[in-house]
Amino acid sequence: MTIPPGLTQSQFDNALGEFREAVGSDWVFTIDEHIAMYKDYFSPLLNTDLQPIPSAAVAPNSVEEVQQVLRIANDYKIPLWTISTGKNYGYGGPDARVSGSVIVDLKRMNRILELNEDHAYALVEPGVSHYDLWLEIRRRGYRLWTDGPSPAYASIIGNTMERGAGYGLLGERAAAQCGMEVVLANGDVVRTGMGANSNSETWQQYKHGFGPSIDGMFFQSNFGIVTKMGIWLIPEPPAFRSAEVYVENHEDVIPLIDVMRPLRHANVIANSATASLNFGGYVEGGQGPGGGIAAPPGTPPPGPPGWRARLGFYGYDRVVETNWEEVQDAYASAIPGVSFHSDKYSAPYNPDTMLTESKLAAGIPSFQESPLWNHAGTFVSMVMNFSGETYWDFMQTYDAIYQENGLRYMGGPLHMHTPRSMMTLAGVPLSPSDPEMNQGRIAMVEQLIQASAEKGWSEYRTPLVFMDHAMESFDFNNHALKRFNETIKDTLDPNGILSPGKNGIWPQRLREEQA
C-alpha cells in the first residue's frame, strides 16, 4: 500500500478514519482492486514505477463533505488530486502527479441543479457528464442544444476547466462557462461573477462580475475545488446544415485554412470547425504521396486523398443557405478541384436519422471514438496562428523531429474552436508493453514542445508527464507567469494540498524538495 509522502502508516490510518467519518466508510477506497480503478491506463508511464500510485480515493457527495476532506488533508498535509469523472484520457485520466496522493473523486456530485430553457443555461455539479445533460434536456423536451467533447462521458466541469473543444456552436467550452462555486483549500466557499451577490439572478447570465474576474484562475489550476458551474446552452436553431469541404492535394491544406479564417472571424462559419487529412490516399505506416504524411495504424477505409474541413451552419433557413453558398463560392474561387458535401436538417431534429458527422456538429453526444482508445498514444496540442503557411511549417518542423525518432508525422486534426487561433493535435504512439520505447517517446514530445516554443507555438493543454515542460516554455521575463502562479498557490494553499504539480504549479513545500 502506498502512503502519502511524509506520513507514517499510523498517521495515515488516523487520516483514513477521519475521511471515513466525513464521507462514509463506503466512499473511502484503499484496497488494491479499487485503487487500480484510479489509474490512467493511457499514461506514457504505464508499467513503470514512475507512474504515481494513489494512497486512497475519497468520494464526497456535498460541498460540506468537500470542506471536511480539505480540513483533514490540511491537518495531515496530505496531497490531494481532484477529478470530476476522471475521463480526461490522453491527458492524464484520473492520475495524480505525486505518488501517495489521495484522489478526490467528485463523481457522486452529479446533480443538474438548474436547467433554464428561457435563459439557455444549466448549473451543474462536477459529476454531470455531457451525455447526462443532453439526456436531461431531451427528457424535459427543452429546445436547447448543448455541445461537448467526444466521447461524451466526460464531465462538463472537468472538460470545461481543461478548456476542451466541442464541435458545434459552443465548441469553445471555456467560453461557455458562466459562474462558478469554488471551495478553497481553507474550506472557504467562493462564488464567482454575479454569484457573489447571494440574491443574484444573473450568476449564469453575466460572466464578468464586479472587480477582477477570478473564474479564469480555476481553469487548469490547483487553486480550489470547483463544486458548481454555470454552462451556457443555445436555443435550438430552426435549420442546420452539416457540411464538408474536400480538397485533393496535400498543399491544398494551406488555402483550406486561409479561406476559412475570415469566414470564421466574421462568424459566417460559426461552429467549432475542424480540418483533417483524408487518409485514403496515404499508406498505412508508410510515407504518404503528398508530403511525407503517414496514416496511423487502424486507418479508416480508403477515401479520396487530400484534406477535408467540417463546418456547420445554423439559424434561419435562408441564412443557413446563403452562408453555405457564400462559403462554397469562396472555396471554389480559391482551390481548383474543391468539392463539397452537406446534409440539411430542420427542427424538430431526430438524432436517429442524422449522420455521425452531423450529430457532432449539433452537439449530440458521440461515443464513436471510444474504441480508438484501444491503441496507446499521447498528444501534443499546440495553439498557433490561424494560417495555412503556419500549419505547413508546423508539419515540416514536426515531421523532421518524428523522422529523427524513426517515425513520420501523423497528421492529427486541426480544431478551430477558438475563432482567432488554431489548435493542432499531433499524436505520438506509445506501447503499454514497451516502457523503454515510451521513455524515448516522452523525450521526443519534450523535443516537440521545445521546438514549438521556439516557433511561438504553445500547448493549450498537456498530459501530466509534460506539464512542467510546457510551463517552462512560458518563459517571458524569467518565467514571470510561473512565479505569479506560485505566489497565488502559496497564498491560497499554504500546505500545498491541492493537486500539486497541476499544469506545472507546485506548492512551496514541494518546490523546496525539488530544488
Add this chain to the structure above:
Amino acid sequence: MKKIIHTALTLFCLAPFAAGAQDSAMETGERIYLARCEYCHGEGPQKGGTMMLHRRYGESKPAVLHQRIDLLPEYIRNVVRTNTPGMTPVRITEVNEEELDALIAFLTRNNPD
C-alpha cells in the same frame, strides 16, 4: 428483443433519470444499462463498443451487448471493474455494487440454464 429495448429507450428518454426506489433488480439493471452502457454497446451507428465487438466476433456472436446470451456474471464484473482493451474501469462512484449486481441480472436474463 430489439423492439423491447427500443421501447425501453424511448420510455427512458421520457421517464425520470433516477427511477423509483421500488425498482426490481431487473428494472434497475436495465436502467443502469441504458444510462451507462447503451451509449457504447447498444444498437445503431456511432456505438464504439458495438463496433469493437463486431470487429472481434464478426457474425459468431451478437455485437450488441443486450442481445448476448453467453455473458457470465464474473466476466461482466471483471470487464466493468478492470481495464480491458477499449474500456477503462467503471468505478464504484459511477456504478455502485448494488447497481452492478442488478446490471448483471439484466445482462444474464436470457442465458440458457
